[in-house]
Amino acid sequence: MKTKANRLELGLFLGLLMPVLTFFVFYLFLHNESGIVEFINEVIVRQVSTQVISLCAVPNLLLFxxxxxxDRLYSARGVLTATFIIAFVVLILKFVL
Known part of the structure; x- marks a missing residue:
């Protein structure tokens, strides 16, 4: 059954949005005293960007x-696709760049 809540595009969008929201939650709990740009720079300087991105993708498991x-299998497929995209980005960041 193809309803509005059972679409590949919805799952893909939510699967890509969830890690961004998780990153902001990390920022609020871990580094609230400075700006978001400083937090991103600190993640890059400490060379933990791949670990942070990987941790931010974990809530996709719950969404999946x-x-x-x-029984929204198309949306679940979209979340899984978004998770694979994030994993591919992490692999590129870790081994190519």
Whole structure:
């Protein structure tokens, strides 16, 4: 059944948005005393960007299972695709750049 909540595009969008929101939560809890730009620079200077990106992708697991449990398989496929995109970006950052 193809409803508005069971679309590949929705899962892809939410799968890419969730890590960004998770990054902002990390910022709020870990480094609230300075700006977001300083926090991003610190992540880059400490060379932990791949680890931070990987951790930010973990909540996609919850989103994936919510879509599976509610029988929204196309949306779950979109979340899985977004997670693979993030993993590919991490691999490029870690081994190529």
């Amino acid at each position: 299972f919510v879509f599976i449990w509610t």
